Amino acid sequence: MQLSPLRIEPIAGYTPTIGRLVGMLTYARSTTLAAVDGLTLSQLDHLHDAESNSIGALLAHIAAVERSYHVLTFEGRLLSPQEEGLWLPALKLGADGRRALRGHPLDHYLEELAAVRRNTLETFAGRDDAWLERAVGPAPRINAHWAWFHVAEDEINHRGQIRWLHSRLPKESVS
Amino acid sequence: MQLSPLRIEPIAGYTPTIGRLVGMLTYARSTTLAAVDGLTLSQLDHLHDAESNSIGALLAHIAAVERSYHVLTFEGRLLSPQEEGLWLPALKLGADGRRALRGHPLDHYLEELAAVRRNTLETFAGRDDAWLERAVGPAPRINAHWAWFHVAEDEINHRGQIRWLHSRLPKESVS
Numbered sequence: 001m002q003l004s005p006l007r008i009e010p011i012a013g014y015t016p017t018i019g020r021l022v023g024m025l026t027y028a029r030s031t032t033l034a035a036v037d038g039l040t041l042s043q044l045d046h047l048h049d050a051e052s053n054s055i056g057a058l059l060a061h062i063a064a065v066e067r068s069y070h071v072l073t074f075e076g077r078l079l080s081p082q083e084e085g086l087w088l089p090a091l092k093l094g095a096d097g098r099r100a101l102r103g104h105p106l107d108h109y110l111e112e113l114a115a116v117r118r119n120t121l122e123t124f125a126g127r128d129d130a131w132l133e134r135a136v137g138p139a140p141r142i143n144a145h146w147a148w149f150h151v152a153e154d155e156i157n158h159r160g161q162i163r164w165l166h167s168r169l170p171k172e173s174v175s
Numbered sequence: 176m177q178l179s180p181l182r183i184e185p186i187a188g189y190t191p192t193i194g195r196l197v198g199m200l201t202y203a204r205s206t207t208l209a210a211v212d213g214l215t216l217s218q219l220d221h222l223h224d225a226e227s228n229s230i231g232a233l234l235a236h237i238a239a240v241e242r243s244y245h246v247l248t249f250e251g252r253l254l255s256p257q258e259e260g261l262w263l264p265a266l267k268l269g270a271d272g273r274r275a276l277r278g279h280p281l282d283h284y285l286e287e288l289a290a291v292r293r294n295t296l297e298t299f300a301g302r303d304d305a306w307l308e309r310a311v312g313p314a315p316r317i318n319a320h321w322a323w324f325h326v327a328e329d330e331i332n333h334r335g336q337i338r339w340l341h342s343r344l345p346k347e348s349v350s
Contacts, residue, residue, distance in 0.1 A: 008320035009308050020192070024324055051342065133184050145183035149199055153331050160335030167226070 004030040017129040021148055022121065028152045029117065032062065032159045035166060036106065043169050044109070045102045053093045055165055057101040058158045059109035064090035066116045069151050073144045074123050076137035179205040192304040196323055197296065203327045204292065207237065207334045210341060211281060218344050219284070220277045228268045230340055232276040233333045234284035239265035241291045244326050248319045249298050251312035 004026045011019035036044075036055060044056035053061070064087045071079055079087070089100035132145045142150075179201045186194035211219075211230060219231035228236070239262045246254055254262065264275035307320045314322075 006317040006321045006325075008324050009318060017192070017195070020320065023321075024328075027321075027324070028328065049343075142181040143184060145195065146181045146198075146202075149183050149202075150181075153199075153203065156328050156331040157335035157338070160332035161339050163332070164336050164339065168224075 013125050015128040015132075017145070018124050018127060018132055021132070021145065021152075022124060025117075025120070025148070025152050028155050028159070029113070032059075032113075032155055032162070033110070035159055035162045036109075039106055039166075041103070041105050044104065044106060046165075046169055047098065048165055048168060052165070053097055053161075054102065055162050056104060056109060057090070057093055057097045058162055059113065060090040060101045061093055061097070062155045062158060063109070063112045063116050065154050066113075066120060066151050069147055070116070070119060070123070072138060073136050073147050074119075078138045188300050190303045190307075192320070193299050193302060193307055196307070196320065196327075197299060200292075200295070200323070200327050203330050203334070204288070207234075207288075207330055207337070208285070210334055210337045211284075214281055214341075216278070216280050219279065219281060221340075221344055222273065223340055223343060227340070228272055228336075229277065230337050231279060231284060232265070232268055232272045233337055234288065235265040235276045236268055236272070237330045237333060238284070238287045238291050240329050241288075241295060241326050244322055245291070245294055245298070247313060248311050248322050249294075253313045 005023070006027075008020050008023045008027075010016040011022050013019075014022055036059065039055060044059070045054050047054055068079060068083075068087060068091060071077060071083065089096040132148075133143055136142050136144055136147055139147075179198070181202075183195050183198045183202075185191040186197050188194075189197055211234065214230060219234070220229050222229055243254060243258075243262060243266060246252060246258065264271040307323075308318055311317050311319055311322055317325075
């Protein structure tokens with residue numbers, strides 16, 4: 001699997017600062033995908049200890065966080081009660097995540113991540129650097145640039161945990 | 176402990192894109208510091224399992240990575256054999272890190288992190304956005320902006336691991 005280019009710079013199709021941000025999000029995602037490449041369903045569901053999140057649950061979390069920032073920054077609103085109900089196990093992880101987020105092959109998570117990312121990039125293409133710097137309506141302490149840096153930052157945080165968990169998967173289940 | 180502002184935007188004293196990068200580096204650091212706040216020497220040295228890095232070693236790694244990117248991007252050269260000898264246990268972690276990086280209180284790591292960061296910020300103040308986008312002399316596949324994004328990204332990756340390890344510190348050693 002190829003990592004994305006090791007340059008942060010303007011990218012055609014986006015205003016310059018959004019392009020640099022896209023470079024960061026794309027690089028972070030490429031390292032997440034590399035970290036889970038080839039994992040089987042039982043590896044994705046494996047729980048390292050009673051308090052651990054599975055690697056699959058962490059992938060679901062990464063997609064759910066990005067999706068929730070669509071709502072917050074693209075639609076300018078908080079999650080609806082219905083969205084909260086649907087996404088909370090992935091957003092909160094922990095015991096609910098351990099119960100709800102299992103039984104899926106890698107492709108399930110990869111398709112979800114790709115679908116969410118498509119929406120991110122399509123929407124970014126229609127926004128500009130002035131939008132990126134503006135405060136987020138329902139959360140005016142943050143601006144859109146911080147919000148989207150945070151989406152990458154949260155993914156990288158969990159990729160660090162995925163790498164740690166990956167290197168400790170039970171030997172018998174390594175494919 | 177206060178997190179840094181939840182905005183990414185130009186910062187007085189830096190050119191605009193360097194300022195946004197400083198915002199990311201500062202936020203990432205504030206979360207690292209929050210994650211280790213109050214840890215004792217024995218907690219910093221604790222090894223979760225035979226392959227784990229201690230939280231102290233991860234803090235030493237974060238400082239060493241940033242220092243090595245000073246050399247690469249500010250001085251435009253690779254590490255000298257002497258620097259490699261000094262910094263390799265922290266850069267590589269693993270068995271050498273487990274042997275060499277222990278026995279220090281939290282302040283030791285915090286002072287190292289602060290000293291390295293001072294150099295980063297002082298040097299950034301004298302550079303500009305054109306420099307940030309330029310290829311790095313000894314590693315022309317990367318540009319300086321990617322290099323410094325990567326410094327934040329690597330720190331965030333290990334902060335994810337620090338949080339995981341922190342929540343599993345032996346109960347008897349929690350202060």
